[in-house]
Amino acid sequence: GEDVEQSLFLSVREGDSSVINCTYTDSSSTYLYWYKQEPGAGLQLLTYIFSNMDMKQDQRLTVLLNKKDKHLSLRIADTQTGDSAIYFCAESKGGGNKLTFGTGTQLKVEL
Amino acid sequence: IAGITQAPTSQILAAGRRMTLRCTQDMRHNAMYWYRQDLGLGLRLIHYSNTAGTTGKGEVPDGYSVSRANTDDFPLTLASAVPSQTSVYFCASSENSNQPQHFGDGTRLSIL
Numbered sequence: 001g002e003d004v005e006q007s008l009f010l011s012v013r014e015g016d017s018s019v020i021n022c023t024y025t026d027s028s029s030t031y032l033y034w035y036k037q038e039p040g041a042g043l044q045l046l047t048y049i050f051s052n053m054d055m056k057q058d059q060r061l062t063v064l065l066n067k068k069d070k071h072l073s074l075r076i077a078d079t080q081t082g083d084s085a086i087y088f089c090a091e092s093k094g095g096g097n098k099l100t101f102g103t104g105t106q107l108k109v110e111l
Numbered sequence: 112i113a114g115i116t117q118a119p120t121s122q123i124l125a126a127g128r129r130m131t132l133r134c135t136q137d138m139r140h141n142a143m144y145w146y147r148q149d150l151g152l153g154l155r156l157i158h159y160s161n162t163a164g165t166t167g168k169g170e171v172p173d174g175y176s177v178s179r180a181n182t183d184d185f186p187l188t189l190a191s192a193v194p195s196q197t198s199v200y201f202c203a204s205s206e207n208s209n210q211p212q213h214f215g216d217g218t219r220l221s222i223l
Contacts, residue, residue, distance in 0.1 A: 004153075033211060042201055042214040043154070088153065092209070098169065099212060101153040 004102035006089055011108045018076040020105045022089030025070060029091040032065060033099070034074045037086045046074070046087075076107075084109045114138070115215035117202050123221045124192050132187040132218050134202030142205045143185040144212060145169075145177060147198040154201065160185055161208045192222045 005023045012018045024032065030051055035043040049056045049063045049072075056063045062075040076083055086104040093100050118133045136143065141162045146154040146169075156169030160179040174196060176188045185204075189196055199219050203212040 030209060031211070035214075042216040043203075045211050045213060048211050090154075098156055098159065099154075101155075103151060103153040 003093075003100045004089055004091055006087075006102035006105045008103070009106050009108070011110060012079050013110050014079060014081060016079055018074075018079045018083065018107055018109075020074045020076075020087050020089075020107065022072040022074075022102055023070055024072065024089070024091040024100075026091055026093045026100070027067070027070065029093060031092045032063075032072050033088075033090040033092075034061075034063065034072075035088040035090065035101075037088065037104070039085075043088060079107075079109050081109045081111070083107060115202055115204055115213060117200075117215040117218050119218060120216070121219040121221075123223060126192055126194055126222055128192050130189045130192055130220070132189075132200055132202075132220070134185045134187070134215060135183050136185075136202075136204045137183065138204060138206075138213075139182060140204035140206050140213075141182070142208045142210075142212075143179065144203040144205075145175070145185070145187045146201045146203065147171065147196075148201060148217070149198050157187065157200075194222045196220065197222045 033048040034046045060077045064073045088104045089102040090099040115136045144159045145157040148154045158177040160166045163182045199217045201217045202215045205212045
C-alpha cells in the first residue's frame, strides 16, 4: 500500500470547517507537512508540525498529530472558495529531507 | 521577489531527444530537489542535492541526471526522453536538508 494515504476528495459548504486527513507509516518522520496546490500552480507550503508536537495552530489552520496512530489532520476554519485546491500531506522519511507525499485531497468549496 | 524559477514553463519534445530543465533559486538555500508529479501518484523525488557539489538519488532517478555546480542552479537533464517521462516536474529548495521545502511553479513536459 501507499506510504502516505489521503482520501481523494472532500466537499464542504462555504463557512463550514474542512478536515483533511492523512495517515503515514514512518514513525521516525521528523516533520510532517501540508502543502496546497491550486490549478496549474506549484505547491505552496501551508504549515508543518514537528513530530514531538500534538497540535499547531496558525490563523484558520489547525494541524493535529496522533503519533500513536500515525494520523495527521488539517482543519481549515471558515472555509472560503479560495481554499478550493488539492492538499498534500508529506512526511520526511527517516527524519531526513526526502519527502514522501500522499496522492492529495481535492477540496471543493461550494456556495 | 525571492523564490524559485523554473524554465521552460512547458515543452513538447520528441522521444529520443535530450532536454534540460532549468531551476534557479535566489534564497541561498543549501538543499535543492527535483520531483515529478503524475496523476494518482502524487509527487516522487527524482534527485536531490544537500549542498553545492553533491547530489543524491531519489525514488525514481532512472533516465535523469542532475548537477549542482553552484548554490543557485540545479538543472535536470533527460539524456534520451521517453514517453513515460511525460509529467509535471517541480523543483524545490530548502535552507538546509531538514527544513521545509519550497516549490517552483513547475515545468509541464510532454514526450511524443
